[in-house]
Amino acid sequence: MHLLEKFRNREPVMDDNPKKVIAGWDWLHHLNNRAEKQGFNAQLNLDVLRELVQKDLLPLNEETAVGNIENVIFIVTTSFIHNDTEVRVLFTWGNENHTPFIDVSFDDYDNLLSLTELKRITESEETHV
Numbered sequence: 001m002h003l004l005e006k007f008r009n010r011e012p013v014m015d016d017n018p019k020k021v022i023a024g025w026d027w028l029h030h031l032n033n034r035a036e037k038q039g040f041n042a043q044l045n046l047d048v049l050r051e052l053v054q055k056d057l058l059p060l061n062e063e064t065a066v067g068n069i070e071n072v073i074f075i076v077t078t079s080f081i082h083n084d085t086e087v088r089v090l091f092t093w094g095n096e097n098h099t100p101f102i103d104v105s106f107d108d109y110d111n112l113l114s115l116t117e118l119k120r121i122t123e124s125e126e127t128h129v
Contacts, residue, residue: 014080020112022074022091025050031104040086040103049100056095076112 022028028044035043053069074091077099082088087109090101104112113121 014078016078018076018079019115020076020079020109021115021118022076022089023113023118025053025070025072028074028102031102031108034105034108035103038086038105042082042088042101042103044100044102052095052098053093056093073118079109 022031028049029046032044032046050069053072057069057072072093074093076089076091078090079087082103086103086105088101088103089109089112090099092099
């Protein structure tokens with residue numbers, strides 16, 4: 001009983017400011033496919049999510065890359081270890097009314113871009129335009 005009590009009273013492993021991003025719709029789609037294959041219990045309904053994101057992009061979409069769902073950067077707002085086997089990732093695209101989440105492997109989580117890496121890539125692309 002002592003071990004179970006210790007387990008229940010442990011500090012949660014959580015990061016409320018992970019400074020990571022899911023860089024684009026294709027990467028989110030990839031993560032969701034992997035979550036399905038690995039049997040993680042937090043998967044996304046991509047059709048519903050696509051509809052929500054596209055609705056939010058409508059005011060921006062004048063045939064520009066800004067309104068293109070493929071280029072949306074999803075900001076990871078919170079992450080924590082879930083079931084001791086994966087990382088639960090909560091993210092946003094700027095809509096405060098929706099905070100979807102997905103379970104990803106530890107390796108996939110490590111492979112998410114950091115905000116610093118994203119900034120460096122973005123700045124590099126701007127200098128080559």
